[in-house]
Amino acid sequence: MRKGIVILGIFVADAAFRASRQPKIGETILGSGFALGPGGKGSNQAVAAARAGAPVTFITRLGVDAFADMALSLWKDAGIAVLAEQDPASYTGAAYIFLDENSGNNAIIVAPGAAADVSPADLEAHRDAISSASIFVTQLEQPLEAAVRGLEIAKQAGVTTILNPAPARALDRSVLALCDYLTPNESEAEILTGLPVTTVDEAKLAADRLMEMGAGAVIITLGDKGALYRTTTASVHVPVFSAGKVVDTTGAGDAFNGGFAAALAEGMDPIDAVRFGAVLAGISVTRAGTAPAMPSRAEIDALITASRDR
Template identity: 60%
Template sequence: MAHDIVILGVFVADASFRADRMPRMGETILGHGFALGPGGKGSNQSVAAAMAGGDVGFVTKLGADTFAEMALATWENAGVTPLATRHPDSFTGAAFIYIDAASGDNAIIISPGVAATISAADVEARAAAIGAAKVFVTQLEQPQEAAMRALALARGGGAATILNPAPAAAIPDEMLALCDYATPNETEAAELTGIAVTDAASAREAAAALLERGVGKAVIVTLGEQGCLWFDGVRALHVPAMNAGPVVETTGAGDAFNGAFAVALAEGMAPEPALRFANAAAAISVTRAGTAPSMPSRAEIEALLARG
């Protein structure tokens, strides 16, 4: 079965701890809250895209355990089609998330489990779905070899290809050349280019460097509360962030943006409305706790956009 959007990535169960600060080595401190829920960048982006109205298939690997059941239930509730294999000899991924009680900012440790073994051969097994997609999205939580093969298959099928280069890592130019769009945040853009990104002007400089390295159509640098910056080599477009209410947690904002942006591309939106659509999804997501559970519906996104 063909899907408009196919996403390759990782599912992890997020164990979130809220506290005033991180403990020092050997220290135990008391926290203010705990939550266990679904996460992983690829899974979060799949949920975000489906909630935003997209027809989404998600390629990954799961264990045969409780966290795998959490993944399948999450995708079913959001309307994501799982293109996943089960592996009882390993485990489904998990993540530790520290959330600063005052600011909502986060620090994360990920153990991807069996998803760390996603290979080019696993991707080849889903070649028909990847090749038939309108939009393909991947990140860097699974091995780069698998991501590169999937990007090549998607490009060969005529899909718009999106690389969300997270978590930050070195990426060969050959991989960037398979991407129509790259969507780094400030930290990732700086890691990839050596340019400190603090505002729209420096984001444009970093975006230009990534285009020179091979990104095909545009680089979109997400800037948190400053919105996002689109640069395609000719046009620079700074789209301000939107305010949907008080910030509770920023953990899933980038995933909300990428999932919604994929939907906008699949629907043929022009750059500015596509970025506003993605910004709206991200703005709503940060008003809620959790990652996948924070992803807004299409109706919520459209309601925020209607407010202007």
């Protein structure tokens, strides 16, 4: 019997700087805040899914250093099963995050470290874990070849596949054809299709193009405009679920993807799973940080109940 979620991705230590603007080249400015915490898209998604109640296994690579200790402690606390090689000759990933203190928006530089060496062989080594899962999730922070091999193994085994194409890059039709669900944000959808995505109607056109290019169902996350779920037979715009003042949008996409995967693994239909992911993301942006901002299942259920009662 299939169960749980396998996620391929990277961990990075997030060094988040809060300021009124980014400095220019050669300029130094004073910031208003700093925080060091766990991040990385795959790791964030794993934490989001696990806290939402899903059994999660995470595949990655780490160095042997303090940031690796941070990662292993995070995953232990979240109840995540870890399949992670540690390379003493490399380092655990790190990210610079600029947070606009006025809007909460962000700009990010990621250095994957040891996770840049994740290879198709790593996915082959964990074929049994992938093949026995109900959901396989990956992004594009580790090498594309590894992501593709994971998707191929999952697809061959009849496992539902989710690709969050971030950071965005051109993808062949053969890669998109491996994706039961493709989950870009607006800018990623624009890069993949060459079409503008600034409105819901434009998102519909981009989703149609992505399906023509080989993807299965497409979910475009639209920031404060919610998310668009689109297939060849259905189109649903899911609005944002507000849980309070927006503090930090850095991990919102990861929160959504983790929640969406957890809901699918639980047996929810895709539209309800999109709503579940939107609720999880709506809570996460009211808190600072990425993985630390992911809510518990009780918090998610409480917001869903409150939204229904409005």
